[in-house]
Amino acid sequence: MIQSTEILNNARKRAVILLSGGMDSATCLAIAAKDNYECYAISFNYGQRHEVELACAKRLAYVYGAIKHLVIDVDMRRIGGSALTADIDVPKHRAIDPAVDVQAADIPITYVPARNTVFLSFALSWAETLKASDIFIGVNALDYSGYPDCRPEYIAAFEQMARLATAEPALKSLNIQTPLATMRKKDIVNEGLRVGVDFRLTHTCYDPVESPEVENSEDSASPTVMACGTCDACSLRQKGFLEAGIDDPIAYA
């Protein structure tokens, strides 16, 4: 009458979760875990300015019980074209107009060419190896900073392409899951709280600064860098917490 853990595990569907270490992907991971997926987290070291994200991703993968956390090196600086990877200043103090959060006026310089396509392609490759049925990505079509590769029509086209790309029968019906697609940032804060995200473990800023006090803290969740508080990503995050009426637990410069 004993059922082995392996047999029970085999009944669980597998999902690959794109995990940047930010609040959106952390919420995606927690949703997938709560939905009883076997979670395989994938992060990218792509020459981003904000390497602290990877430290956050590692902790999040552990906390939410990912079976494995894979960090792939992809040097997108060789290709260039973005303030996040090249020697271009990250824009600061851009007004985030609360009345205009459906679509940003233009594509910001922090856009990395085809970044989500590259990341989803690696996730697809791993999904095929794992015979995973789902890929989770925390894109958001509302408070989305104007990136073209966050739109639902883009995600649908990637899913269609992915189903044709692979040799694995399990992937012929692959789902690209975007549970945050139609949420505003404040809804993501609330959804995160619902599924138990510890927002202290997440990081969002495009241009973090060294923490002025790098003392040994008793709180292991404290980061040694602080968010700048003025880039687009910080502005969107702060607006989300403000509108949700929740205190943002991370430190700002």
Place this chain on the structure above:
Amino acid sequence: MIQSTEILNNARKRAVILLSGGMDSATCLAIAAKDNYECYAISFNYGQRHEVELACAKRLAYVYGAIKHLVIDVDMRRIGGSALTADIDVPKHRAIDPAVDVQAADIPITYVPARNTVFLSFALSWAETLKASDIFIGVNALDYSGYPDCRPEYIAAFEQMARLATAEPALKSLNIQTPLATMRKKDIVNEGLRVGVDFRLTHTCYDPVESPEVENSEDSASPTVMACGTCDACSLRQKGFLEAGIDDPIAYA
């Protein structure tokens, strides 16, 4: 009355060419160059067994006048699942049935999960940075070893996705060009000769062996490794040259 070279160059369309160093991608590059594209060649160091390909790609990029040759490191061994990147034996002496070259019976173990998707994604990222209008890839739907990501319906789906993925207006009508899509291997040999491909500079084998005589050769095109002559890639190449009635100029073990 003097027109600057720069102005003349600006009139040329730009193309990113996926260049593996094999005969198919070499032919693609030569076609794009003959069609007067400004060619930007991209190759991948992905933990393949056959690194000699990259040396061939470098020489081909130079010979056919690519403006730039970018080699991207992507460690697909971390993901695994293929004899080309993992510790799995490359199959040898598989019969290539001349009557059955429309589709191989099953997916061979040399298939790298989502490889073309990963490679095309990097090409797309670079194309956006360059404002290139075209991406050339030497996939072939007939003598294609059974890889799902070589089929026309896959390429069409990638193109559709790519047009939605990018912020660059020039890429809204991006073309993924597959000039070899409907050719048999013998046709590719003939097409290569038509556009001036020096097949001595190309390499195809999945599992090359050290050349027994590593003497200083006066012929700089001579490789220091030889093709195995028995893997699927070698078998297809040999069949192509045989049917075209042309001598294959590379060395076999």
